[in-house]
Amino acid sequence: MSAEPSPQATHSRPRPRPPELRPVRGRAAAALASAAPALGVYAAVRIVGLVVLWAAASVAGKDAPHLLSERWDSVWYQRVAENGYGYTVTLADGAIHADLAFFPLLPALERGIAEVTPLGLAGAGLLVAWAAGLLAAWGIFAVGARLYGRGAGVVLAALWGVYPTAFVQSMAYTETLFTALAAWSLYAVLTRRWIVAGALCVLAGLTRPSAAALIAALAITAAATLVREYRAGATDGIVRRNGRMLAGVILAPLGWLAYVVFVAVREGSPFAYFDVQAQWGNSIDGGVALASFILGLPLPGALGLCAALTGLGWLVYLCVRQRQPLPVLVYGIAVVVVSLIGSGYFGSRPRLMMPAFPLLLPPAVALLRLRSAVRTATVLAVLAAASAAYGAWTLLGSGPP
Numbered sequence: 001m002s003a004e005p006s007p008q009a010t011h012s013r014p015r016p017r018p019p020e021l022r023p024v025r026g027r028a029a030a031a032l033a034s035a036a037p038a039l040g041v042y043a044a045v046r047i048v049g050l051v052v053l054w055a056a057a058s059v060a061g062k063d064a065p066h067l068l069s070e071r072w073d074s075v076w077y078q079r080v081a082e083n084g085y086g087y088t089v090t091l092a093d094g095a096i097h098a099d100l101a102f103f104p105l106l107p108a109l110e111r112g113i114a115e116v117t118p119l120g121l122a123g124a125g126l127l128v129a130w131a132a133g134l135l136a137a138w139g140i141f142a143v144g145a146r147l148y149g150r151g152a153g154v155v156l157a158a159l160w161g162v163y164p165t166a167f168v169q170s171m172a173y174t175e176t177l178f179t180a181l182a183a184w185s186l187y188a189v190l191t192r193r194w195i196v197a198g199a200l201c202v203l204a205g206l207t208r209p210s211a212a213a214l215i216a217a218l219a220i221t222a223a224a225t226l227v228r229e230y231r232a233g234a235t236d237g238i239v240r241r242n243g244r245m246l247a248g249v250i251l252a253p254l255g256w257l258a259y260v261v262f263v264a265v266r267e268g269s270p271f272a273y274f275d276v277q278a279q280w281g282n283s284i285d286g287g288v289a290l291a292s293f294i295l296g297l298p299l300p301g302a303l304g305l306c307a308a309l310t311g312l313g314w315l316v317y318l319c320v321r322q323r324q325p326l327p328v329l330v331y332g333i334a335v336v337v338v339s340l341i342g343s344g345y346f347g348s349r350p351r352l353m354m355p356a357f358p359l360l361l362p363p364a365v366a367l368l369r370l371r372s373a374v375r376t377a378t379v380l381a382v383l384a385a386a387s388a389a390y391g392a393w394t395l396l397g398s399g400p401p
Helices: 005-011 022-058 065-067 073-083 105-116 121-148 150-161 166-170 176-192 194-205 213-231 243-251 252-269 272-279 288-295 299-321 324-341 345-354 357-368 371-398
Strands: 087-089 096-098
Touching: 022 065, 022 121, 022 150, 022 166, 022 324, 022 371, 065 073, 065 121, 073 105, 073 121, 087 176, 096 105, 096 272, 105 121, 105 176, 105 243, 105 288, 121 150, 121 166, 121 176, 121 357, 150 243, 166 176, 166 371, 176 194, 176 324, 194 243, 194 252, 213 243, 213 252, 213 324, 243 252, 252 272, 272 288, 288 299, 324 345, 345 371, 357 371
Parallel strands: none
Antiparallel strands: 087 096
């Protein structure tokens, strides 16, 4: 017969701490371990893209690192990092392209890294883009896993990595940095960490103008929360009870607004930022430029593009039907809308929509219904190969992404 433990022994035995009291480092390690499959799959599909590009560039006699880090917008960001703002180019038609169209966070990171490491600005830009790509995949996984389970999170991160223009994720561009900030900001909203969500939104607003979609997602979610509580009759202390939410919403637009004010002060005009964007063809025209582009195509091309836009609309419908949480749904749709109603170069629009990862949630859940890891892996492998081939073809000379 076993002896009963003495009260003294019982009291001296250390009690396990609840999860919320675990050290931050331990929780981060656990979260990273949970996300490891998603990060591994994402890294694998992006490595496929890089290997295909390296092989194609070698055959064409071109330098793959140069293609990734020193072309198109990458050059503008690095010029800002090196010399600050003030560079302009006058085109043949008289239009002026000023570097003030490019937001400051990526150049600041490039300069900071270049000053403390042996990397030049080009290498620093790639380091930021690749590291941010992993952080974005982690955040995308976190959102997908919270909503539909770990399997959906893994597939969602993989699908984002094989997006048709995913080659931009390997370039010294802002897409991965912005998507990382947006994904983690949305995750913070889903977990009721509104101050964190607002702070990440501030950084997103210093990265890309499409932060307007993220700001709208936070604001609309907060407004819906207040309306729901008001209709339920919970009006007593409604502001105090939602103080952190309101603080996060107030914080969210400050990054974007700060840059708009900076451009206004620098140029001496309250509307200077919008004038700069308009010179680059980035003004909002409600879709007129898109319609004109479609009408100017040969009939087969116009029909193909209309079919692609119909598919995009179907994805949006599936997101609504899937009943995605309001902040996720608003963000995804807003990114699409902002990308389509601008007057900019049409070829850039698929790239501009790439941060709208919630659009990939319905396909991710559908892939899981295959109930076969082999089938899912086969689909992802085919998509990775197609994405890699398209990326190599584009970077080797078809034009800006």
